[in-house]
């Protein structure tokens with residue numbers, strides 16, 4: 001019995017990396033019966049008489065599990081955000097930060113296309129970056145795109161981690177990955193194509209070794225992802241609200257209509273970002289208005 005990690009899945013084959021080499025495996029018959037599908041990123045116990053004919057025997061407990069892309073044990077989400085005035089959106093950024101927090105994945109914010117900004121707009125982005133740092137997020141926002149220090153910071157975050165890259169189409173995800181690993185040659189625009197293929201086409205998902213870590217070759221989530229949480233839980237995914245809410249008068253305060261709310265007081269005092277609070281309200285409404293889907297009894 002060997003222990004390794006699934007690095008690629010394609011048409012029912014799982015390529016498992018162990019002891020410096022790759023083994024092509026299939027899942028044992030009883031996985032299907034038990035409706036367990038091995039995922040890329042899974043740490044597995046397997047047998048392999050030869051590197052071409054292995055069998056996955058057991059999946060070790062997953063730390064995290066994403067649906068899009070279907071990858072287990074992701075622990076870092078690199079959120080690529082285009083900072084130009086036409087593209088920049090704190091709403092989309094906060095949405096992705098909530099989605100990562102719900103999935104239990106640590107974010108790294110990468111502000112892209114800063115070279116296209118005027119000095120004034122760049123200063124605005126820096127101010128915002130500082131506000132996000134104050135919340136506790138790591139933010140990369142350098143004047144020169146893909147500077148040595150920006151790339152070094154991403155590489156340091158990647159080492160020993162399993163990452164997904166997120167961000168709207170055209171944000172700069174492939175370009176960043178190509179800079180991190182020259183020779184990777186991801187066609188720009190390629191990442192999203194993988195997502196857009198029809199549901200029934202077998203899709204390859206793989207983890208690419210970069211800077212001592214692994215990066216999924218398919219980007220994470222979609223910008224339209226509906227939050228799969230209750231509205232009153234949303235506050236738990238805004239770290240600055242969590243810290244303040246101990247001082248809210250009411251237990252379970254959702255910081256909207258309650259009196260003596262520490263979050264609203266901080267908002268009025270300019271101590272938290274107004275954009276974060278507005279986005280919070282909008283997400284809250286989105287969740288509230290979400291149609292409840294009841295599962296039919298069979």
Ligand SMILES: Nc1nc2c(ncn2[C@@H]2O[C@H](COP(=O)(O)OP(=O)(O)OP(=O)(O)O)[C@@H](O)[C@H]2O)c(=O)[nH]1
Pocket residue numbers: 112113114115116145146167168169170171172173174175176187188189190191192193
């Ligand atoms: N000036 C400038 N252009 C950039 C930067 N990052 C990306 N671009 C350009 O923006 C365009 C889109 O970049 P991609 O890397 O393909 O974006 P993506 O997020 O991978 O997009 P999808 O694959 O469609 O999801 C390309 O033309 C890039 O050359 C940057 O930091 N500065």
Ligand SMILES: [Zn+2]
Pocket residue numbers: 245248249253254255256258260261262263264
């Ligand atoms: Zn409150």
